[in-house]
Amino acid sequence: MSPATTGDPAADLASGALEAEIADLAEAAGALILAYWRTGIVAGRKADDSPVTEADERAEAMILTRLATLWPTVPAVAEEAAAAGAELRTGAWWWLIDPLDGTRGFVAGKDAFTVNIALMHEDYPAAGAVTGPALGRSWASDHRGTGRGARTRARGGTWLPLAARPRPAVPDMLLSHAVGPAEAEALSAAHGTARWRCVDSSLKFCLIAAGEADLYPRTGPTSEWDTAAGQAVLEAAGGAVTDHEIARLRYGKPGFLNGAFVARGA
Known part of the structure; x- marks a missing residue:
């Protein structure tokens, strides 16, 4: 049984209560989303022309309500609230949330969409949980006690440890x-590989954390809520996410937008 939360994110992170709670919450939001999957759901358009569905909005409302109940003093930055023009605040501790990462694929009936919940400490991820509702699997950081690690579980299963693998030849x-093909070829040459595949959502970070892939370079812009939870999981598994200056990817940037970065294994 997980320890009870106290309302103090630092204390709850140390006890393991926070990471257990956000993993359960991500899975609960995923179950809500799954009820809409492959039902012919129609997406609306946000101001930036990205898609949004009732599933995105209901999952975000569930997540924000639960987090505000358990940690009422911790502000949250969430994708749909941001799109609606809500005032966005960060702090010493703050949440960064994407209730449905990969909405285009979700609407198309693909299975690689995720729920992302990250606790931020100032400019960096401190903890994160990602769930793939259609895949029936979750990934989370695990900072219980003095250790640092990551873990994964199948729906209804027990948690198992995760570790990123050393880079192979x-x-x-x-x-x-x-x-596109030309950019893929250029990235392949730059990173010394002839093997690549395309994957939606924050699942890419989780596959690297699990030792099932080795790197994910990104040249185009992403929103910070797309990457924070995945970065937390990958870093906890022994990997890294660095910007174009080879510094740890930082958060709370203008517009909550990322530039180029590379996610790597151990």
């Missing part, structure tokens, strides 16, 4: 579906 590269 020919690494496996993951790319966004937005990457």
